[in-house]
Amino acid sequence: MAEHSSIERQQPNTKHLWKVFWILLILTGLEFAVAFGIDADHYKWTKIGIFVIMTIIKAYYIVGIFMHLGSETKAFIWTIVLPIIFVLWLIVALLVEGDYFGVEKFF
Amino acid sequence: MAVEKTSINPPHLLWQGGTQPLKAGYGKLMMWIFLLSDVFTFSGFLVTYGMIRFGYPNFSEVVAGMTHKTFEFSQLYWPIPEKVFKAVPLLHGVELPLVFVGIMTFILIFSSVTMVLAVEAGHRRDKADVEKWMLWTILGGFIFLSSQAWEWTHFIHGTEHGLTLADGTTIYGAKLGANEYGPPNFANLFFFITGFHGFHVFIGVLLNIMVFYNTTNGVYQKRGHYEMIEKVGLYWHFVDLVWVFVFTFFYLV
Numbered sequence: 001m002a003e004h005s006s007i008e009r010q011q012p013n014t015k016h017l018w019k020v021f022w023i024l025l026i027l028t029g030l031e032f033a034v035a036f037g038i039d040a041d042h043y044k045w046t047k048i049g050i051f052v053i054m055t056i057i058k059a060y061y062i063v064g065i066f067m068h069l070g071s072e073t074k075a076f077i078w079t080i081v082l083p084i085i086f087v088l089w090l091i092v093a094l095l096v097e098g099d100y101f102g103v104e105k106f107f
Numbered sequence: 108m109a110v111e112k113t114s115i116n117p118p119h120l121l122w123q124g125g126t127q128p129l130k131a132g133y134g135k136l137m138m139w140i141f142l143l144s145d146v147f148t149f150s151g152f153l154v155t156y157g158m159i160r161f162g163y164p165n166f167s168e169v170v171a172g173m174t175h176k177t178f179e180f181s182q183l184y185w186p187i188p189e190k191v192f193k194a195v196p197l198l199h200g201v202e203l204p205l206v207f208v209g210i211m212t213f214i215l216i217f218s219s220v221t222m223v224l225a226v227e228a229g230h231r232r233d234k235a236d237v238e239k240w241m242l243w244t245i246l247g248g249f250i251f252l253s254s255q256a257w258e259w260t261h262f263i264h265g266t267e268h269g270l271t272l273a274d275g276t277t278i279y280g281a282k283l284g285a286n287e288y289g290p291p292n293f294a295n296l297f298f299f300i301t302g303f304h305g306f307h308v309f310i311g312v313l314l315n316i317m318v319f320y321n322t323t324n325g326v327y328q329k330r331g332h333y334e335m336i337e338k339v340g341l342y343w344h345f346v347d348l349v350w351v352f353v354f355t356f357f358y359l360v
């Protein structure tokens with residue numbers, strides 16, 4: 001809301017928004033291609049790795065462009081991103097540690 | 108807190124109303140902080156899901172020689188999601204793995220775009236445009252919720268043949284106690300996590316209707332800015348973001 005122009009009806013500038021829509025759509029399509037195109041018996045972890053990377057790219061576009069975190073101040077961006085980095089660390093740590101227990105021990 | 112109740116704030120502790128440190132309004136900032144706390148909640152769910160899922164043995168460890176092609180459901184191991192979710196409304200008996208979930212994902216991405224277009228229109232203070240895009244967003248939310256209702260119903264009812272256990276009993280569909288697709292935890296986590304996400308969508312639709320109502324009544328026009336659309340938009344995009352993760356870890360992996 002920085003520019004309060006007096007012009008009654010401005011022309012919409014939405015090209016970059018639609019571009020993100022197509023990127024998200026194509027990435028989802030690629031995920032489907034990977035899901036059914038790669039043999040899951042042999043390349044299970046390759047597939048999971050690709051899915052995780054694609055998910056993070058999609059998250060980057062949604063948060064950065066749609067929620068326009070990318071155009072906020074540096075301090076604002078780090079306020080949000082820094083805790084999330086620690087949460088990602090927590091998730092990875094717990095999943096790795098979770099390897100220790102089998103369900104039969106607990107359920 | 109450092110300042111005692113009786114003392115008057117010294118001038119250097121008072122914000123004089125200059126440039127906002129983060130150049131964002133209070134409400135918008137708090138919406139972000141709320142969403143951050145929601146990130147923690149959903150991260151907790153995903154960790155739970157991952158740990159419990161990895162706690163079960165892989166199907167190839169239980170039944171020697173079983174591959175993705177010869178996979179069959181059992182209570183002993185986690186199912187392959189694409190073998191579970193392969194039904195599409197009106198196409199009875201046709202196996203289309205993950206197609207319906209793909210359509211739901213598309214609907215949510217599309218409603219996210221219409222939401223961001225409403226925010227953009229709000230920046231231009233174009234009332235008619237905001238109304239138009241908010242209506243599309245509300246419609247997308249309703250379609251998504253109905254799709255989820257259909258998917259849950261189908262999941263609960265299950266297949267026609269069900270799963271026959273070693274003792275001769277047959278399980279049909281997914282209930283909290285037992286389900287025909289795998290261990291009870293599979294259905295429980297599915298209901299819990301997609302349910303919690305669906306509840307977020309439901310709240311989002313309510314908020315969207317609220318700001319649409321206010322827009323048509325000219326509340327934001329009188330106020331001089333459409334920041335409320337932006338705040339609700341943040342929430343709506345977050346709901347889309349969570350679905351991106353649920354889609355990956357529940358349906359693809």
